[in-house]
Amino acid sequence: xxxxxxxxxxxxxxxxxxxxxxxxRSETYHVAGVVVNSITNQPLGxxxxxxxxxxxxxxxxxxxxxxxxxxGLAGVPAGKYTLMGSGLGYRAQGFHQHGDYFIGIAVGxxxxxxxxxxxxxADARIEGSITNEEGExxxxxxxxxYERNHDTGRQQTRQITNAATDDRGHYLFSHLGPGTYxxxxxxxxxxxxxxxxxxxxxxxxxxPRFAEERTPLDVAYPMTFYPxxxxxSGAAPIVLHPGDRITADISVRAVPAVHLRLKTADPQHGxxxxxxxxxxxxxxxxxxxxxxxxxxxxxxxxxxPNGGCDYTGIAPGRYVIEMPSMPSxxxxxxxxxxxxxxxxxxxxxxxxxxxxxxxxxxxQFEGTSRPPGRIYVVLxxxxxxxDFAAEVTPKGTFDFSEMEVRPxxxxxxxxxxxxxxxxxxxxxxxxxxxQTIEISGGAVQLALTTAxxxxxxxxxxxNGDKAFPGAMVVLVPQDPMxxxxxxxxxxxxxxxTFTLREVLPGSYTVVALQNGWELDWASPSALQKYLKSGTxxxxxxxxxxxxxxxxxR
Numbered sequence: 001x002x003x004x005x006x007x008x009x010x011x012x013x014x015x016x017x018x019x020x021x022x023x024x025r026s027e028t029y030h031v032a033g034v035v036v037n038s039i040t041n042q043p044l045g046x047x048x049x050x051x052x053x054x055x056x057x058x059x060x061x062x063x064x065x066x067x068x069x070x071x072g073l074a075g076v077p078a079g080k081y082t083l084m085g086s087g088l089g090y091r092a093q094g095f096h097q098h099g100d101y102f103i104g105i106a107v108g109x110x111x112x113x114x115x116x117x118x119x120x121x122a123d124a125r126i127e128g129s130i131t132n133e134e135g136e137x138x139x140x141x142x143x144x145x146y147e148r149n150h151d152t153g154r155q156q157t158r159q160i161t162n163a164a165t166d167d168r169g170h171y172l173f174s175h176l177g178p179g180t181y182x183x184x185x186x187x188x189x190x191x192x193x194x195x196x197x198x199x200x201x202x203x204x205x206x207x208p209r210f211a212e213e214r215t216p217l218d219v220a221y222p223m224t225f226y227p228x229x230x231x232x233s234g235a236a237p238i239v240l241h242p243g244d245r246i247t248a249d250i251s252v253r254a255v256p257a258v259h260l261r262l263k264t265a266d267p268q269h270g271x272x273x274x275x276x277x278x279x280x281x282x283x284x285x286x287x288x289x290x291x292x293x294x295x296x297x298x299x300x301x302x303x304x305p306n307g308g309c310d311y312t313g314i315a316p317g318r319y320v321i322e323m324p325s326m327p328s329x330x331x332x333x334x335x336x337x338x339x340x341x342x343x344x345x346x347x348x349x350x351x352x353x354x355x356x357x358x359x360x361x362x363x364q365f366e367g368t369s370r371p372p373g374r375i376y377v378v379l380x381x382x383x384x385x386x387d388f389a390a391e392v393t394p395k396g397t398f399d400f401s402e403m404e405v406r407p408x409x410x411x412x413x414x415x416x417x418x419x420x421x422x423x424x425x426x427x428x429x430x431x432x433x434x435q436t437i438e439i440s441g442g443a444v445q446l447a448l449t450t451a452x453x454x455x456x457x458x459x460x461x462x463n464g465d466k467a468f469p470g471a472m473v474v475l476v477p478q479d480p481m482x483x484x485x486x487x488x489x490x491x492x493x494x495x496x497t498f499t500l501r502e503v504l505p506g507s508y509t510v511v512a513l514q515n516g517w518e519l520d521w522a523s524p525s526a527l528q529k530y531l532k533s534g535t536x537x538x539x540x541x542x543x544x545x546x547x548x549x550x551x552x553r
Contacts, residue, residue: 001054001082001094001104001491001498029107032072033116035065035085039242043069044120047087054080054104078108080493083118089243090120091175096470096491097121098517099151103470104493111495122243127172128226130165130185133253137169138221141187141252145173146289148180148237153487153522156385157182157232157289181238183226183248184288186296193217194257194312219254222315223286223296226250230317232288259345260284260311260321283322284314287339291383293320316343323350324404335404356404357430357439359388361446363396363414366423368452370396376415377448379437381408382484389415410437411484414450421504422485423451434482454542457500459535460492461512463551467496471551472516475500476509476531480524487522505541509534512549 035047045067053059065071083105086092094102095118107113126145130138142164148157160181163171173183225235226248238246262282285293296314322337335356338348363377375392379400388405390398412435414422422435429444430437437446461471475488488500492512500510511527511534513519520526535549 001080001102001493027109028075028077029111030072030074030114031061031076031081031083031105031107031116032070032114033118034069035071035118035120036069037242038119038121041119043067044087044090045069047071047085047090047120049073049118050084051076051105052082052084053077054082057082076107076113081105081107083116085118085120087120089123091123091177093121093177098472098491099149101472101489101491103491106493106495106497113494121177123174124176124178124240124242124244124246125172125174126176126181126183126238126240126246126248127170128183128248128250130169130171130187131249131251132189132221133251135251137165137167138185138187138252139165139167139169139190141165141169141171141185143171143250144184144186144294146182146184148182148289150518150520152385153484154520155290156292158292158385159294176240178240178242181240182232182235182289183238183250184223184232184235185221185250185252186223187221187252188313189219189221189254191217192219192254192257192313194259218257220257220313220315221252221254222317223288223294224250224252230315235289255315256344257312258314258316258342260314260342261345261347262309262311262323263347263349263351282311283324284311285320285322286317287320287384290385292385314342317341320406321348321353322356322406324356337406354407355441356406357441357444358404359390359400359439359444359446361398361448363392363398363448363450365420366449366451368420371416371420373416377446378413378415379405379410380413381405381410383408405439407440408438410439411435412437412446412448413485414448416450419452419454419502420450421453421502422448423504424449434479435485436482451504453502453504455503455505455539455544457488457503457510457537457539457545457547459498459500459510459545459547459549460496461498461549461551462496468492468512468514468551469494469496471496471498471512471514472519472521473498473500473510473512473549474516474521474527475503475537476511476527476534478507480522480527484522489521503539505539508537508539510537510547510549511535512551514551514553 035044045065047065049071050062061073063071083095096103105113130141132138144162145160146157147160165171222230224230225232227236228251229235284296286296318341320339324335336350336353337356338353376389377398379388388403390400392398412425425432425435426447429442430439461468469492471492473490477483477486490498492498509531511530530552533552535547
């Protein structure tokens with residue numbers, strides 16, 4: 001079962017037939033059990049317990065556990081329910097929650113909903129202090145928390161939150177769940193001073209003395225990962241268990257700053273992409289972990305009318321430098337990017353840098369009218385994890401030119417009303433395989449066909465001949481490498497049932513895995529050994545399929 005931001009189930013799960021006759025409207029049932037600490041199994045009193053009906057989330061009941069941890073909710077109609085719990089030191093969470101999924105409670109005749117053991121997971125926290133090489137507190141440093149998981153189908157490490165250090169250099173991340181985390185800090189030495197392009201040049205006879213005097217001040221802090229790594233490959237994972245209190249102190253060191261100079265147009269030969277605006281500054285980012293890009297903290301850049309823009313205050317390292325398209329002479333000069341190692345003083349000629357891609361396109365709705373509300377086309381880059389979104393106009397066109405995208409592999413999706421999916425993708429200026437686009441730069445035009453998808457798969461996970469709750473259920477398309485948007489997931493409910501909604505017509509395999517939440521479920525190599533024992537399904541039109549899937553361990 002899937003959770004949403006409001007902690008109310010978003011997808012209505014169809015109930016499989018439980019008995020030969022439907023229960024009368026007047027029949028109601030009890031939902032009862034005990035809430036305990038997930039580690040100690042000690043009963044938890046004073047915990048708020050809530051249920052929300054899947055088919056109509058506006059229906060809800062709430063109660064608090066007694067001193068013995070027990071709770072009871074009476075008069076509950078038959079159906080599927082989201083069960084939530086929260087209390088002091090326990091953030092709101094679903095029953096056996098894994099990411100956005102948890103076990104739904106099936107209520108009805110011959111279903112046991114009165115002996116629920118709700119193991120609530122205690123909050124964990126990470127805190128620490130940021131100091132410099134002299135042991136002094138670093139104030140107002142930006143400390144970022146990253147979490148590594150498999151929610152997208154493969155291992156990814158993504159930013160969760162950030163915090164600023166106080167006057168003691170202290171930071172705190174609280175209300176965290178179990179998982180694998182990383183902590184990184186970005187800061188600027190308070191005493192740093194930089195020579196900018198708009199400052200008067202230093203006389204030649206004073207240059208040696210000036211350089212010697214400024215060297216201790218012309219410094220920057222590299223982005224530093226716990227415990228003291230200046231590259232994410234050396235970051236130490238912090239594995240949190242329920243209730244953990246972890247201290248993660250980080251020491252940063254000042255290093256000579258990089259000076260990045262961008263050439264501007266030569267008055268005699270300034271044409272094309274070299275003719276950049278003298279008031280524009282590039283985006284400078286650093287790749288971390290699996291390829292995610294994060295902006296770099298730096299000093300303010302400056303430009304000189306007589307030639308060049310300086311971007312200063314960043315530490316030596318490998319960076320991605322990007323400049324969006326700039327207006328010039330009534331038109332636009334194309335944006336560019338460059339990934340390179342920086343150290344000392346580096347001069348970069350935009351005219352020699354690869355172009356960013358300008359993506360435009362049109363969308364057609366196959367066999368249906370355009371859904372109401374705002375519609376967005378989303379490009380999701382597989383390596384960096386970045387999402388680019390462009391709104392579809394009333395005429396069906398969209399334009400990503402305001403946020404030009406760098407070369408890479410992108411999955412294409414539509415963010416619109418429920419039950420609408422992209423059915424086919426065509427492109428000019430890019431390579432398309434199924435629903436994945438390989439963009440190399442320049443002008444790209446997309447032609448997207450969108451269809452309304454009402455097909456669904458209802459099923460039951462069985463372990464031998466018994467229904468099994470809590471399994472991770474995955475709908476795998478025929479070409480999993482290039483059809484990431486066609487995957488569907490769910491967690492089997494207390495009666496072993498699950499629902500996979502909004503399935504495009506095609507051939508799939510359904511697998512049910514016990515303890516599969518750390519699996520790279522979108523990786524063909526990781527899935528291979530499970531697919532042969534999965535349940536094949538062929539989805540056509542608006543079909544409603546009912547299947548059984550055998551549990552795999």
